Structure formats: C-alpha cells, structure tokens
Amino acid sequence: MWERQAAAWRNTALSRPSVSPLCALVMAILLSMLLVPSLCLTQDQWDKHLPTVEQNSSLNMKFDPKTTKLTWDCQENATYGECVLIHKEKGQIKKKVKDKECQCTFQDCSLHGGVTLTVEVNINQRRISETLVYLNPGGEGTAAQNFSCLIYNADFMNCTWAKGQAAPNDVQYFLYIRDSKKKIERECPHYLKDSGTHVGCHLQDLSGLTSYSYFLVNGTSQEAGIQFFDSVLLLKEIEQYNPPNNITVHCNESHCFIRWEKPRTRKTLSIREFQYQLDIQRQSNTGSSGNQLIVVSGDSGNKYSFPRPGFRAKHTVKIRTADARKAHWGAWSQPTEFDQCL
Known part of the structure; x- marks a missing residue:
C-alpha cells in the first residue's frame, strides 16, 4: 500500500512539469513520510526523542x-x-x-x-x-590513623591516634565529638601529646553523649592540606567494664556458691548484656596448683556453684566482666579467698 501511494505521488508530480519549486518540496516531504515502514517506537526510543531539560x-x-x-x-x-x-x-x-x-x-x-x-x-x-x-580534601596519607577510643571506670574515655604517614612535621590534630542528634559538639578538653603533636585525648565528662557518637579528627599545617578522619562509634561497644562488686563465697557439705553484683557502667544495662569469667584456683603450700576458667552469662543471676572437692584446700576466685559479645574483657578483680573445710 505504501509503495502504491508513493507511485501515485510520483505520477502526479511528473504530469505537472510546471509545478512550482515550493510545491515540489512539499510533495518530496510527503513522499518521504509515506516511505517510512513504521512509526511505532519502543518506550526507550520514545524517551530519546523527548526534549531534554535545558542546562x-x-x-x-x-x-x-x-x-x-x-x-x-x-x-x-x-x-x-x-x-x-x-x-x-x-x-x-x-x-x-x-x-x-x-x-x-x-x-x-x-x-x-x-x-x-x-x-x-x-x-x-x-x-x-x-x-x-x-572527596576528602587534603594530601593523601596526611590524616590521623589507627584511631580508637575506650571508656573505662564508667566515667572516663581515652581516644588515641597516630600521625599520618605522609603528614608534614608541623601537623597538628584536633578531636571533635558530636552526639547523634547533632545538638552537642565539643572539642577535646585535654590532649595527649607526642613531641608536641596531639596523638590522643582524655575526657572526664561523658555527659551529653548519646548511644551513637560522631568522632572527627582534623588537622592543620602550614606546609600542606591535611585530610580528616572520622568515625561513628556505638559507645557501649567501646566500654571496658570494671570487675563485679561484692564477691562472696559460701560452701556447704556438697557445694560452694559464688555470688557477685554487676559493675557500675556508663549507662544502665540489663543483666543479659553482661558476661563474666571466673578464675578459680586451688592453693597449695608451693603456690597455685590448678585453676578453672569458667564463663558465665549475665542472665545466670550473678552466681555460680560447683561441687566441693573431697579434700581440704584453700581456694581463691577472681572475676572479670565483658559485654555479651565479649568484645572487651575488663581487669580482674582482687582474689577472694575461701576455705572449703567446714
């Protein structure tokens, strides 16, 4: 059909040799349209023909x-x-x-x-x-490296870092801490130094910090631009717990019972968020003659019992604490001595 219609247009044009140039142009355009086999476009092809947004x-x-x-x-x-x-x-x-x-x-x-x-x-x-x-502005390798923080004794935090490998000699670093709600921002109140360069920070006031906190270490230098280092830390994951409190031991004819209280932490935690490790040692005249290392989950009720051995001996127990994931074991408690003879 498209070919016959095109032939008809050609015959009409040939039978009118006196046609004006303008009419010939119009007929040529119409002829080219008729020779197109299909005007159906896919959606992608259609989008390509839509007008683009101006610059x-x-x-x-x-x-x-x-x-x-x-x-x-x-x-x-x-x-x-x-x-x-x-x-x-x-x-x-x-x-x-x-x-x-x-x-x-x-x-x-x-x-x-x-x-x-x-x-x-x-x-x-x-x-x-x-x-x-x-992009992080500054020279590659100038940022502080090996950054880490640790909360201890529930109220204190130390953060440390090292000088960047490519940092110039006059670099100076500064630490800023911001709560996750972006309402409180503070600079380190007390820097730890190495040859005059800030390589750490000690904080004695952790009030105002939320569960997640943002840490930024940026730097200055007269010789080069210094890249920054930043990190978002979950504070309970960087807290090292103290030993448990009030450790007591009582033995009867068959068992010995060890009890303790959970340590004080920066935020109140449930008992399920603790783990304890007990080191029970039997003492002899020549010193320690055997020990047991036992891990007890926090939901055990902060107690542990074990069968009383059938011999007389003095024993000691010391306990340390970690979070439920055992990411950071704290320090051992002072040994608590108990005698298994009645």
Missing part, C-alpha cells in the same frame, strides 16, 4: 559534611523522588524527599573515604538525576 535547570547541589545535609536549588513545578548517599562500606543509603523541600539530611556516617550523592527530580513530567561527588 539552566541544574540543581546546583551542595553538601555540608558537618550537618550531613544535601541541598539544591528549588525548581518551579518540581517534585522530588529520593536522595541517595553511596558509601564505600555501607553501600546505598536512601532518603525520601518531601514535596516542596529541596534538601535531605542523612544520619551520621564516616565521610573520610569520600561519598557520592544523587538526587532524582521530576520537572514538567521529565525525570532528571544529578550527582555530586564529595
């Missing part, structure tokens, strides 16, 4: 690492889908964007490895996606 529709994205807030220019007649933060360790972290809001705030996460941020926007029924890459 002046750029969202002008900005990222504030201090507040972890991503902002962009509001566009007229725009609706927003979601923000995405791509983290090297955690992968994609997505946030829904509320209508008429041109921002989204992510939860605290480490940024020293750099992140990629993306926003999807719908403008006049056209979806556009823009990406912003945030």
Whole structure:
C-alpha cells in the first residue's frame, strides 16, 4: 500500500512539469513520510526523542559534611523522588524527599573515604538525576590513623591516634565529638601529646553523649592540606567494664556458691548484656596448683556453684566482666579467698 501511494505521488508530480519549486518540496516531504515502514517506537526510543531539560535547570547541589545535609536549588513545578548517599562500606543509603523541600539530611556516617550523592527530580513530567561527588580534601596519607577510643571506670574515655604517614612535621590534630542528634559538639578538653603533636585525648565528662557518637579528627599545617578522619562509634561497644562488686563465697557439705553484683557502667544495662569469667584456683603450700576458667552469662543471676572437692584446700576466685559479645574483657578483680573445710 505504501509503495502504491508513493507511485501515485510520483505520477502526479511528473504530469505537472510546471509545478512550482515550493510545491515540489512539499510533495518530496510527503513522499518521504509515506516511505517510512513504521512509526511505532519502543518506550526507550520514545524517551530519546523527548526534549531534554535545558542546562539552566541544574540543581546546583551542595553538601555540608558537618550537618550531613544535601541541598539544591528549588525548581518551579518540581517534585522530588529520593536522595541517595553511596558509601564505600555501607553501600546505598536512601532518603525520601518531601514535596516542596529541596534538601535531605542523612544520619551520621564516616565521610573520610569520600561519598557520592544523587538526587532524582521530576520537572514538567521529565525525570532528571544529578550527582555530586564529595572527596576528602587534603594530601593523601596526611590524616590521623589507627584511631580508637575506650571508656573505662564508667566515667572516663581515652581516644588515641597516630600521625599520618605522609603528614608534614608541623601537623597538628584536633578531636571533635558530636552526639547523634547533632545538638552537642565539643572539642577535646585535654590532649595527649607526642613531641608536641596531639596523638590522643582524655575526657572526664561523658555527659551529653548519646548511644551513637560522631568522632572527627582534623588537622592543620602550614606546609600542606591535611585530610580528616572520622568515625561513628556505638559507645557501649567501646566500654571496658570494671570487675563485679561484692564477691562472696559460701560452701556447704556438697557445694560452694559464688555470688557477685554487676559493675557500675556508663549507662544502665540489663543483666543479659553482661558476661563474666571466673578464675578459680586451688592453693597449695608451693603456690597455685590448678585453676578453672569458667564463663558465665549475665542472665545466670550473678552466681555460680560447683561441687566441693573431697579434700581440704584453700581456694581463691577472681572475676572479670565483658559485654555479651565479649568484645572487651575488663581487669580482674582482687582474689577472694575461701576455705572449703567446714
């Protein structure tokens, strides 16, 4: 059908040699349309032929690492889908964007490895996606390294780090700590130094810190830009517990019973969040002559019993504490002596 119609147009054009150039142009256009075998396009092909968003529709994205807030220019007649933060360790972290809001705030996460941020926007029924890459400014290898923190005696915390391998000699580091609600930020009140360079921090006041806290070590130098190091720590995972309190031992004709009280911790914890290790040693005239190492879960009622041996001997027991995952065993208690003879 398409071929016959095209032939008819050609015959008409040939039978009218006096046709004007304009008419010939119109007929050529119509002829080319008729020779197209199909005008059906797939959705992908159709999208490619839709008008693209002009360059002046750029969202002008900005990222504030201090507040972890991503902002962009509001566009007229725009609706927003979601923000995405791509983290090297955690992968994609997505946030829904509320209508008429041109921002989204992510939860605290480490940024020293750099992140990629993306926003999807719908403008006049056209979806556009823009990406912003945030990189850690400064020279490679200048950031503090081997960072760690430990809470002890329930009220104190030490954080330590080492000078970056590529850091210049005049580098100076500073530690800042922020609660997870981003309301309280403090600088280290008392630095530990090595040849004048800050390599640690001692804190005696942990009030105001929430379960998750954000730690930032940045640096300054006259010779080069210094990269920062940051970390988000769950405080109960870095607390080293004291030995349990009030250890007592009582023996009857068949068993010995050891009891104790859970130690004081920074935050009140349930008994299930503790583990205890008991070191029971039998004493002889020449010193220790045998010991037992026993792990007892916190839900045991803070007690342990064992059969009384059939011989007379003095024994000692000492106990130490860890969290339920046994990440950090604390120090041993002072030995408690008990005599198994009645």
